[in-house]
Amino acid sequence: xxxxxxxxxxxxxxxxxxxxxxxxxxxxxxxxxxxxxxxxxxxxxxxxxxxxxxxxxxxxxxxxxxxxxxxxxxxxxxxxxxxxxxxxxxxxxxxxxxxxxxxxxxxxxxxxxxxxxxxxxxxxxxxxxxxxxxxxxxxxxxxxxxxxxxxxxxxxxxxxxxxxxxxxxxxxxxxxxxxxxxxxxxxxxxxxxxxxxxxxxxxxxxxxxxxxxxxxxxxxxxxxxxxxxxxxxxxxxxxxxxxxxxxxxx
Amino acid sequence: xxxxxxxxxxxxxxxxxxxxxxxxxxxxxxxxxxxxxxxxxxxxxxxxxxxxxxxxxxxxxxxxxxxxxxxxxxxxxxxxxxxxxxxxxxxxxxxxxxxxxxxxxxxxxxxxxxxxxxxxxxxxxxxxxxxxxxxxxxxxxxxxxxxxxxxxxxxxxxxxxxxxxxxxxxxxxxxxxxxxxxxxxxxxxxxxxxxxxxxxxxxxxxxxxxxxxxxxxxxxxxxxxxxxxxxxxxxxxxxxxxxxxxxxxx
Numbered sequence: 001x002x003x004x005x006x007x008x009x010x011x012x013x014x015x016x017x018x019x020x021x022x023x024x025x026x027x028x029x030x031x032x033x034x035x036x037x038x039x040x041x042x043x044x045x046x047x048x049x050x051x052x053x054x055x056x057x058x059x060x061x062x063x064x065x066x067x068x069x070x071x072x073x074x075x076x077x078x079x080x081x082x083x084x085x086x087x088x089x090x091x092x093x094x095x096x097x098x099x100x101x102x103x104x105x106x107x108x109x110x111x112x113x114x115x116x117x118x119x120x121x122x123x124x125x126x127x128x129x130x131x132x133x134x135x136x137x138x139x140x141x142x143x144x145x146x147x148x149x150x151x152x153x154x155x156x157x158x159x160x161x162x163x164x165x166x167x168x169x170x171x172x173x174x175x176x177x178x179x180x181x182x183x184x185x186x187x188x189x190x191x192x193x194x195x196x197x198x199x200x201x202x203x204x205x206x207x208x209x210x211x212x213x214x215x216x217x218x219x220x221x222x223x224x225x226x227x228x229x230x231x232x233x234x235x236x237x238x239x240x241x242x243x244x245x246x247x248x249x250x
Numbered sequence: 251x252x253x254x255x256x257x258x259x260x261x262x263x264x265x266x267x268x269x270x271x272x273x274x275x276x277x278x279x280x281x282x283x284x285x286x287x288x289x290x291x292x293x294x295x296x297x298x299x300x301x302x303x304x305x306x307x308x309x310x311x312x313x314x315x316x317x318x319x320x321x322x323x324x325x326x327x328x329x330x331x332x333x334x335x336x337x338x339x340x341x342x343x344x345x346x347x348x349x350x351x352x353x354x355x356x357x358x359x360x361x362x363x364x365x366x367x368x369x370x371x372x373x374x375x376x377x378x379x380x381x382x383x384x385x386x387x388x389x390x391x392x393x394x395x396x397x398x399x400x401x402x403x404x405x406x407x408x409x410x411x412x413x414x415x416x417x418x419x420x421x422x423x424x425x426x427x428x429x430x431x432x433x434x435x436x437x438x439x440x441x442x443x444x445x446x447x448x449x450x451x452x453x454x455x456x457x458x459x460x461x462x463x464x465x466x467x468x469x470x471x472x473x474x475x476x477x478x479x480x481x482x483x484x485x486x487x488x489x490x491x492x493x494x495x496x497x498x499x500x
Contacts, residue, residue, distance in 0.1 A: 006258040006459055007251075091498045098498070106411040115436040115445070156447070160410040160499035161356040162418070163492045164428045164448030166455070178414045186365040187464050195365070197406070197458070198414030205416070206456035208447070209256055209475070214437050224258075225459070242413045248341045248348070249410035249499045 006224035010210040010217045011039070016118060017218075019051035024140020027219070035147035036226030039137075040207035043155040043170060044116055044124050045218035046133050052125040053117060054081060072097055078112060078123065085110040085125055090250060101126060104241050105170055106250075107157045116216075126155065130171025131236030138173040138233065149221070150174030150229045153237070154204035160249055167208035169200030169240060173233040175225075177201075177240050199228065200237055256474040260460040260467045261289070266368060267468075269301035274390020277469070285397035286476030288425060289387075290457035293405040294366055294374050295468035296383050296421075302375040303367060304331060322347055328362060328373065335360040335375055340500060351376060354491050355420055356500075357407045366466075376405065380421025381486030388423040388483065399471070400424030400479045403487070404454035410499055417458040419450030419490060423483040425475075427451075427490050449478065450487050 001007055011031040017023065023046065033039045047053070061069065061076035065083055069076035072095050079097065083089075086099035090106055101110045103126060111126040127133045134151040142148050153171035158164075169177055177200030181192045207220035244250060251257055261281040267273065273296065283289045297303070311319065311326035315333055319326035322345050329347065333339075336349035340356055351360045353376060361376040377383045384401040392398050403421035408414075419427055427450030431442045457470035494500060 001257075002259065004260045004262070004460055006456075008256040008258070008456075009252065010254045012254070093498060094496070096498060115440060115442055116438065118438060120440070156445075159448070159492075161492050161497060162448060162451065162490050164446040164451070164490060166416075166448045166451050168412070185464060187466050188366065188368060190365060190370070192365055195406075196414040198409070198412060198416045199459075201412065201414070201416050202455040202458050205452040206256075206258075206459055208452050209449075209456055209472075210254060214435060216437050222459075240412050240414060242409075242411050246344070247411060248343060248346060 001224060004224075006206075006222055008206055008210050008220050008222050011041075011219040011221055012217050014045070014218055017045050017048045019049065021049045022140055022144075023049045024137045024146070025144040027137065028141050028144035028146040031221050033141060033146055033149040033221050035149065036229050037149040038152060038175060038203055038222040038225050038229065039141070039149050039219060040152045040154050040204055040222065041137065041219040042211070043111065043126055043130065043153055046127050046130065046137070046153050046171075047124045048117075050127055050133065052127060053122050054125060056121045056123065068092055068097065078109065081112055081123065081125065082110040085112065103129060103170075104238065107155070111155055126170065127153065131173065131238055134171035134173035134236070135233050148174060148231070152200060152203050152207070154207060156208070167204040169204045169237045172200050172237045174230055175200065175203070175228050176230065176234050177237050198240060200240055251474060254474070256456075256472055258456055258460050258470050258472050260465075261291075261469040261471055262467050264295070264468055267295050267298045269299065271299045272390055272394075273299045274387045274396070275394040277387065278391050278394035278396040281471050283391060283396055283399040283471050285399065286479050287399040288402060288453055288472040288475050288479065289391070289399050289469065290402045290404050290454055290472065291387065291469040292461070293361065293376055293380070293403055293420060296377050296380065296387070296403050297374045298367075300377055300383065302377060303372050304375060306371045306373065318342055318347065328359065331362055331373065331375065332360040335362065353379060353420075354488065357405070361405055376420065377403065381423065381488055382421075384421035384423035384486070385483045398424060398481070402450060402453050402457070404457060406458070417454040419454045419487045422450050422487045424480055425450065425453070425478050426480065426484050427487050448490060450490055
């Protein structure tokens with residue numbers, strides 16, 4: 001690997017994960033991440049390891065879920081789960097349900113989805129606190145002898161104004177999710193006043209390039225980013241949340 | 251490079267670019283991209299090669315620009331340029347001016363910015379049609395003997411709900427900006443109904459990881475994505491625009 005280069009390798013061979021599995025140890029066995037590397041894991045494998053799967057036939061939709069589901073042409077049981085996982089409904093129109101999750105993320109269906117969960121009639125919820133998950137997995141990797149790579153937990157979110165989903169960080173440990181250039185200078189010595197790079201989200205997006213939705217590859221390991229990896233766990237992906245008072249699109 | 255890996259290398263050594271420069275030839279000399287690779291270029295170097303710089307002391311703000319600038323505490327000459335480059339003002343409050351550009355992108359300040367333009371009192375506008383720019387640069391690279399790598403033109407955009415900017419595609423040629431999984435199946439054979447990956451944006455974000463705002467690195471070359479590179483130029487980044495009728499956040 002030449003200076004300045006980044007290499008992204010798929011994290012393959014982990015297999016199905018169940019509640020309580022030591023995900024850090026599994027990551028270590030499959031991908032052997034080293035100090036200074038960044039491990040990006042899909043939300044789904046983390047949710048599985050944390051028992052965040054729900055059987056739809058055990059969900060009893062309430063009145064609000066039934067009303068919303070009818071209006072949006074959605075499964076009322078999924079809408080019930082979305083509402084239970086959410087603090088606020090942001091938009092509910094044209095078949096789209098966007099909420100702010102209890103964890104503070106604004107996304108469609110509270111991040112609940114049914115693909116690649118391994119069983120019909122079962123859906124995966126987001127981790128309760130993906131920053132805590134990232135810290136735990138980082139510690140598990142270290143305990144399994146893997147040094148202390150950064151850990152980012154990623155989910156695919158839609159975006160206002162743009163089609164398609166891009167992977168973004170919902171949890172991280174060992175990397176600052178925002179690279180703040182405000183007050184620093186450009187190449188001509190001019191002060192940068194608004195430049196804050198959403199590094200956590202760019203890491204998540206980059207990792208997604210080596211995955212496909214049918215590959216069973218639940219993550220990736222990025223090398224060449226040693227200068228980004230911190231000894232401490234840092235502020236977590238919570239630092240990527242725009243405060244409501246600064247948000248013009250709620 | 252192992253199977254399934256992606257390597258991102260910085261595109262260094264291009265130096266200052268002026269209007270009319272053959273950017274494809276310069277990219278070829280600096281980075282020697284090959285068939286099956288993806289060249290990601292910052293909007294700024296493309297704008298410079300297309301003469302899209304403006305001197306602020308030649309801008310005469312009109313009444314609307316003066317009013318908005320006063321209200322938002324911005325330079326009225328920049329606001330005048332933003333309005334001239336825009337079709338619609340989306341939000342103008344709390345010091346933030348978000349518009350839909352004439353080219354169809356929704357972003358702050360119509361993508362106009364003053365960092366790394368090489369001279370005080372000069373700002374860079376977005377390319378008029380960055381898809382056309384990408385096609386032109388792709389053809390220039392081929393003419394310079396560099397085969398036919400894909401070309402993506404990237405700019406840093408802020409996002410609703412999330413802090414920080416992430417690089418996104420505003421132009422592309424030789425790669426489908428949306429990887430549409432709708433109707434295809436997950437690993438368990440379940441049909442995916444909503445999965446469309448914003449591949450163009452993920453490429454742009456990944457390339458940004460090898461750049462810093464003071465490095466003079468105007469882009470990156472990604473290897474390992476040969477299966478993504480198409481013979482034809484394809485639909486362009488315009489395919490990433492969410493149509494107003496499907497957009498809940500205007």
